Structure formats: C-alpha cells, structure tokens
Amino acid sequence: MAVTVEVYYDFRSPYAYFAASRIRKALFRPPVPVEWLWRPVSIDVLLNLQAGREPWASYVDPLPPAKRAHLLADVRRSAAFYGVPLRPPKPSRPDSIPALCIASLLDPDCHEAFRNSVFDALWQQQRDIADPDILAACLTEAGNASEILTEALSPDARTILVEKTKRAYASGIFGVPSFVYEGEVFFGNDRLDMLAWRIDQ
Numbered sequence: 210m211a212v213t214v215e216v217y218y219d220f221r222s223p224y225a226y227f228a229a230s231r232i233r234k235a236l237f238r239p240p241v242p243v244e245w246l247w248r249p250v251s252i253d254v255l256l257n258l259q260a261g262r263e264p265w266a267s268y269v270d271p272l273p274p275a276k277r278a279h280l281l282a283d284v285r286r287s288a289a290f291y292g293v294p295l296r297p298p299k300p301s302r303p304d305s306i307p308a309l310c311i312a313s314l315l316d317p318d319c320h321e322a323f324r325n326s327v328f329d330a331l332w333q334q335q336r337d338i339a340d341p342d343i344l345a346a347c348l349t350e351a352g353n354a355s356e357i358l359t360e361a362l363s364p365d366a367r368t369i370l371v372e373k374t375k376r377a378y379a380s381g382i383f384g385v386p387s388f389v390y391e392g393e394v395f396f397g398n399d400r401l402d403m404l405a406w407r408i409d410q
Contacts, residue, residue: 304339310366322351
C-alpha cells in the first residue's frame with residue numbers, strides 16, 4: 210500500500226536536485242511504495258518571510274562567507290557521493306521563478322517530465338532556465354504545448370506562486386527540499402533516509 214509524501218522544492222537548490230535525482234533514478238528506496246506530491250515554492254520568498262521582509266524584497270545572502278564556502282564544497286562532494294552529474298549553473302544565481310510558475314500550473318504527468326527536464330537543463334546542461342526558449346523546449350520535452358508560457362510568465366502566476374509559498378511557510382516549510390509525511394517535516398536531501406525510517410515505523 211502506497212503512502213503519500215509531499216515534496217517542496219525550488220529548481221535553484223542543488224540539494225533539491227540531488228533529492229529529485231535520487232528518487233527519479235531509484236537511488237533512494239523507501240520501505241513501501243510512495244506517491245510523491247511535488248510542490249514548487251520559491252526559496253527567495255521563504256527566506257524573506259523568515260526575515261520578516263516582503264515576499265519579493267531584494268535578495269540578501271543569508272550565509273556568512275565560511276558557510277558559503279562550505280556549501281560550495283559540500284555540493285561538489287554530494288554530487289560525487291551520489292554519482293549525480295553536476296555542472297555549475299549559468300548564470301551562477303539562476304532565476305527559477307518562471308520555471309516554478311510553469312510547474313505550479315501543470316498536471317502531475319506533465320509536471321514530472323517538465324521538472325526533470327528543468328533540473329537537467331540547469332544542473333547538467335548549464336542552460337538559463339529563465340530563458341523562455343529553454344522553458345519552451347522543456348515543455349515540449351514534457352509533452353506540453355508551450356502556449357502555457359504566456360500564462361506562466363504573467364504577474365498572476367507570480368502571485369499564485371507567492372501564495373502557495375506563504376501557505377507552505379505557514380505549515381512549517383522553511384527551506385527546500387522539504388518532505389512532509391503525516392504532518393511531520395523532514396528538511397534536506399540528507400533526511401531522505403530518516404524519512405524512510407519514519408515510514409517504516
């Protein structure tokens with residue numbers, strides 16, 4: 210019997226990419242079948258909400274230099290550990306909002322293929338996932354007409370993404386990737402094994 214796990218993610222997070230890759234390639238094996246419910250949210254909005262700023266306030270790096278250097282080293286180490294292809298994204302701080310807006314509008318079947326395509330484009334192919342042409346190609350690969358781009362790039366779509374992120378934050382989501390199983394939050398790619406342990410209980 211399958212259990213349900215919600216997954217909150219942002220394409221820009223390398224750890225969300227690692228988690229998605231592990232699940233996609235069966236590198237992570239839960240004790241029972243899992244129905245993964247993928248929830249796109251904006252990490253920038255989450256960080257601003259935590260700091261008491263407006264959702265679309267200008268980005269402020271939350272990490273001191275030493276922790277930022279550790280994160281960069283840990284990302285490279287994690288890619289090698291999991292055997293997941295990784296190339297530095299271009300631009301170095303990509304704008305994931307357009308892709309997240311599209312993902313929030315897609316049905317589950319197209320969402321999975323689009324999500325995988327965008328993660329690959331960003332973290333393997335060094336493509337700019339804010340480029341409408343790249344997003345159109347990802348939509349085509351997912352079997353969805355690119356006409357959804359117009360709707361996804363509208364101010365209304367950004368508003369919907371903010372509202373979904375606010376609801377996630379109110380429910381206890383503060384970062385990505387986060388996994389929610391029976392109301393319990395497991396934060397981080399490295400908590401997948403603990404999630405499996407909890408499911409097995």
